[in-house]
Amino acid sequence: ISATSKEVHRLIFDLRPSQLDDLGLAAALRSCAYDSLESAGIEVHMEVVGEERRLPPQVEIAAYRVTQEAVSNVVRHAHAESVFVSLEFKEHDIVVQVEDDGIGFDLSQKLSLTGSERCLGLLGMKERAELLGGSLGVDTKPGVGTRVMADIPTEIGQGDDEQNKGADRR
Numbered sequence: 271i272s273a274t275s276k277e278v279h280r281l282i283f284d285l286r287p288s289q290l291d292d293l294g295l296a297a298a299l300r301s302c303a304y305d306s307l308e309s310a311g312i313e314v315h316m317e318v319v320g321e322e323r324r325l326p327p328q329v330e331i332a333a334y335r336v337t338q339e340a341v342s343n344v345v346r347h348a349h350a351e352s353v354f355v356s357l358e359f360k361e362h363d364i365v366v367q368v369e370d371d372g373i374g375f376d377l378s379q380k381l382s383l384t385g386s387e388r389c390l391g392l393l394g395m396k397e398r399a400e401l402l403g404g405s406l407g408v409d410t411k412p413g414v415g416t417r418v419m420a421d422i423p424t425e426i427g428q429g430d431d432e433q434n435k436g437a438d439r440r
Contacts, residue, residue, distance in 0.1 A: 280326060286331060292336045295330045296322050296357055299337050303355045310345045312370075313352035320359030332398045333357070333366050333422055339391045340368035340418040342383070345402070348356075348372025362422055363404070369417040374410045395420065402426065 289298035296318045307314045350372035358365040380389045396406040404422035
């Protein structure tokens with residue numbers, strides 16, 4: 271019962287981390303990055319640029335999930351010593367970047383994989399950004415590290431409500 275209770279709590283937390291509501295996007299990203307990376311022995315640097323403000327919930331959760339997946343990928347695959355996470359608040363969008371000094375990878379080769387070898391994390395990050403009218407870029411090559419950058423509009427159009435609800439469910 272105790273294990274099931276912990277798993278239910280984790281699943282509820284994963285739907286929408288309470289830190290987003292309680293502390294805001296910047297603090298939630300900082301917590302996500304430091305908790306995951308420092309426990310893996312990876313040095314973390316974080317920067318917030320621009321005037322921090324609350325954003326529509328679907329924008330905050332998309333930015334959080336992209337960052338969470340990028341950080342998770344660093345821990346699992348990058349063999350990095352340090353990571354730089356940045357959140358930039360612009361007038362009509364936000365830009366989230368996760369850059370590591372790890373081993374990098376061949377992006378075209380990874381994207382061409384099929385079946386169980388597919389890069390679902392990369393595809394999921396791209397889909398989250400694009401569902402809100404944004405974009406995801408990945409700059410990497412073997413031996414050089416990786417930079418993941420998501421640019422997400424902060425103004426959600428009225429006609430996009432149904433589409434944006436899907437971003438919360440991912």
